[in-house]
Amino acid sequence: MPENSAAGCPEVFRKVWLEPSEKIKTALNKNEEWAETPEGKKQMEAMEKAMKCLEEPYGVTQMVRLSREWLNNRLGFRKEDSPEKVLKDVLQLKSDVESGKVAVPVEYLRAGVDGNTVD
Structure with a gap:
């Protein structure tokens, strides 16, 4: 987080x-x-x-699943990516989220609350 x-x-x-x-x-x-x-x-x-x-009160499982989905879609990891590249990309995304340059799309947040999936 x-x-x-x-x-x-x-x-x-x-x-x-x-x-x-x-x-x-x-x-x-x-x-x-x-x-x-x-x-x-x-x-x-x-x-x-x-x-x-x-x-039940927070939808943790759904939110974890949606977070992973968003990360995978956002970062586009591939099996051939080196651990160094993955770490670099994750740290850059973390920095972008903390600075406000990037935000989790509202569709993901809403899906987690509603229990739906994001298409």
């Missing part, structure tokens, strides 16, 4: 989803195999449960 965007999220969403997500991200950055450790498996299961709890 873009920096500072969590501030606008409801407190329950921050506590149940964002804060644990940040802890998982930090652990994975320190050790890519962390998710396979007993603690990692426990935390990942907890996140799956959290996602289910948040699904």
Whole structure:
């Protein structure tokens, strides 16, 4: 998520989803195999449960799917792209979103709220 965007999220969403997500991200950055450790498996299961709890009020699964779809469409990743190119493109997009140069199209946001797909 873009920096500072969590501030606008409801407190329950921050506590149940964002804060644990940040802890998982930090652990994975320190050790890519962390998710396979007993603690990692426990935390990942907890996140799956959290996602289910948040699904109805916030449509988390739908929003994650739509976000991935938008990213893939926006960045046009191909299998032959090098990890360096992918990282460069993702970091540029992050910068563009944070600066306001790029925004997620309203159709994606509306689709997530309505539970529809974007054609």
